[in-house]
Amino acid sequence: MSTLSTLQFIEQAQPNWHRAVLKVGSSLLANSEDGLSPRHALGLAQFVSASLAAGKEVVIVSSGAVAVGRAILHRKAEAGVALAERQALAALGQAELIGLWQRFFERPVAQVLLTHDDLRNRRRYLNARSILQELLRLGTLPIINENDTVSVDELKLGDNDNLAAVVAALIDADALFIATDIDGFYTANPRTDKDARPIDAVESLTPEMFAMAGGAGTAGGTGGMRTKLEAADKATAAGIETCLFNGTSPDALRLLLLGKFRGTRFRPAQNRLAARKYWLRNVPVESGGIIVDAGAARALMDKGASLLPGGVSTAKGDFRRGDMVEVVLSDDSGQRCIARGVSQYSAMEIRRIARCHSREIDSILGYNYGENIVHRDDLVLL
Structure with a gap:
């Protein structure tokens, strides 16, 4: 990659990991003119193959379906494309994307498409977790993508980086590797600022660091440095070390095969959140909320x-x-959010039993789901 900044990232050891998520951006796999290209994917696949041969487990979160769909129809990437068209392009490109990954591996790859709803609903979240763990047990290589064809919110956000972080927590990964087309995280955009300095390690993400991030890096991609920082923030909060590196760099790919790494390393939080508490903290909430008094808050x-x-x-x-x-x-x-959790009752039911004693629930509703509106195990303080 050519940049105006000439400063280099240092070589460092990879985190000690057994199970990892590798996120691969659109710019490494396809563009709207030529479609899929194995050029950069091959080096990443060699890293995955070497890891699998060493007895490790890998899940790939792969972007690129929309870009491949554009190439099939010979359409150029444009801003402001209608959502329905992007969803149709994703549907066209998904099969070829999976075919690209399958050609690199002797073991079968398994396509898994997820939506925000799969991660918001506790039952579906746990089902997705069980399926991915079973796919790993069976010796397959799961390839995950956002279900762009039906997922309105995710396509609007272009957020496979954050999806990768959630998947890493979902499967209890030890590490998250984010392959992109830039060497790592800099103090400024290295493509335009010759004074941009590489940041080799981040102990804790700050608002100032998020302010350094820009938008999408390429026409074919939808993610940018900000979503990568958001992903690192989520993953490290769950105790998952995150590595951002240049998947187009032969030198960076060579180092991966040697158990080394060149790029930005985001170190995990000191205290790892329990998996359930992490899920409660990060999944999207429904609109509305439960209003409580000061006594309940205490x-x-x-x-x-x-x-x-x-x-x-x-x-x-x-x-x-x-x-x-x-x-x-x-x-x-005034009003302020102090927690989030899974409600045992609907909003309509809560309005009927508010201010009542738990033993009165049955007589008011004619049934009950327990004495708690939100159980402590289903609640996380903010």
Whole structure:
């Protein structure tokens, strides 16, 4: 990659890992003019093959379906393309994308398409987790992509970087490798700023670092440095070391085969969140929320208690039982979100039993799902 900045990243050892997620961006696999290219994918596949031969486990999160679809129809990448067209292009390109990966490996690859809904719903989240773990047990190589054909929110955000971070937590990975077309994270855009300095290691991401990030790097890709930082932030919060490197660099790919790494290393948080608490903290919430008083807030924050109906003022929105919702403290200073969790009752049911004792739930509703509105095991403080 040619940049105006000439400063180089240092060579360092890879994290100690047994199971990893490798995220590969669109710019490494395809463009809208020529379609798929094995040029950069081959080096990444050699890294995966060597890792598998060493008894390690790898899951690939692969972008590129939309770019391949464009090439099939001989369309150029354009800004502001209608969502339906992008979804159609993704459907066209997905089969060829999986075919590209399969040609590199003797073992079977398994396509897994995920949406935000799969990660928001606890039952479907756990089902996805079980399937991926079973695919690894069977010796297959899972290839994951956002289900662009049906996922409105994800296509709008262009967020396979964050998807990779969530998948890494989903499968209890030790490391997340993000392959892109830039050498790593710099203090500024190295393509335009000759004074941009490489950042070899990040102990903790700060608002200033996010401010350094720009938008999408290529016409064919939808991710940019900011989404990579967001992904690193999520992964490290779950105790997963994250490595950002240049997948177009022969030298960087050669080092991977030697157990080394050149790029930016994001170190994990000191205290690893439990997998369930991580899920509660990061999956999207439904609109609305559960409004609580100061007494309930103290019980949640100081005593680690469950949320009972007696401390609930009301519920806003139209969420259902089992949805992820915010818990909002309402007092003289206003309203602020203090927690999020899985509600055992719908918004309509909560409005009926608010301010009541738990033993009254059955007589008011004619049934009950337990004494808690949100159980402490299903709740995380913010």
